[in-house]
Amino acid sequence: MAAITRLVKRTPYFPCAARRFLSHAPPHKERNVQWVFLGCPGVGKGTYASRLCNLLGVPHIATGDLVRSELASNGPLSSQLSEIVNQGKLVSDEIIMNLLSKRLADGEAKGESGFILDGFPRTIKQAEILEGVTDIDLVVNLKIQEEALLAKCLGRRICNQCGGNFNVASISLKGENGRPGMVMAPLLPPAHCMSKLVTRSDDTEEVVKERLRIYSEKSQPVEEFYRSRGKLLEFDLPGGIPESWPKLLQALNLYDYEEKQSVAA
Numbered sequence: 001m002a003a004i005t006r007l008v009k010r011t012p013y014f015p016c017a018a019r020r021f022l023s024h025a026p027p028h029k030e031r032n033v034q035w036v037f038l039g040c041p042g043v044g045k046g047t048y049a050s051r052l053c054n055l056l057g058v059p060h061i062a063t064g065d066l067v068r069s070e071l072a073s074n075g076p077l078s079s080q081l082s083e084i085v086n087q088g089k090l091v092s093d094e095i096i097m098n099l100l101s102k103r104l105a106d107g108e109a110k111g112e113s114g115f116i117l118d119g120f121p122r123t124i125k126q127a128e129i130l131e132g133v134t135d136i137d138l139v140v141n142l143k144i145q146e147e148a149l150l151a152k153c154l155g156r157r158i159c160n161q162c163g164g165n166f167n168v169a170s171i172s173l174k175g176e177n178g179r180p181g182m183v184m185a186p187l188l189p190p191a192h193c194m195s196k197l198v199t200r201s202d203d204t205e206e207v208v209k210e211r212l213r214i215y216s217e218k219s220q221p222v223e224e225f226y227r228s229r230g231k232l233l234e235f236d237l238p239g240g241i242p243e244s245w246p247k248l249l250q251a252l253n254l255y256d257y258e259e260k261q262s263v264a265a
Ligand SMILES: Nc1ncnc2c1ncn2[C@@H]1O[C@H](COP(=O)(O)OP(=O)(O)O)[C@@H](O)[C@H]1O
Pocket: 040, 041, 042, 063, 064, 065, 067, 084, 085, 088, 089, 090, 091, 092, 093, 096, 118, 119, 120, 121, 122, 123, 126, 202, 211
């Protein structure tokens, strides 16, 4: 992680300069996982990435969270960011690299190692920068049927006290033309969060549609970037968390690992 932090700090967005630091990357076996989660808005990247981070003991670094906390800080970037995010557009690579660099440096100071990145990289340029500074072991591309994405974004609720993510959408898609049906039960908060639920300002129908459009234009090419490097694991979510979590662990060869962890706990 030290190498990526150093690099991002010194050369926020120049991939060529970034490559010079590659030799500082720690040897593969001596470090924790360095994974990336890709997927459309609403697919559940945050939910599954944060569960895996708890299991593996690595930080969950979501660039969307970094953007939202910068926004909430009312710092010099706040009004610019608020305009971009509320239109469903992407923040510039330069701003994202600076926010990420700061997050990595803070984590490094606390002794963090490894990571799961969620929502980054989102453009080919970001993927190239990342490739120039560190080795990504695996990229998980989460997918669900397109019809569910909008409903999942509109149903998303966040507890403004504990930060927990919930979803009030109840999704039921019929199977057709060989495609299986899918049921996703709402993910309801505990009673003490109920009165504190808020909706993200960019989770409106108009903005979600724009985010989905931008995903297919700017972020889908990132899937191909990793596919061509043999790093992409495609994972079709079969339903909600109860069905999907065990299958995801199997796909990642972590099923036994989770059992051992829960026995040890
Ligand atoms: N890697 C990134 N590059 C550019 N903008 C980003 C990036 N990550 C997050 N953002 C900004 O933050 C917003 C929210 O991101 P995120 O929470 O990942 O939402 P979602 O995946 O649900 O669209 C994005 O719409 C975008 O404006």
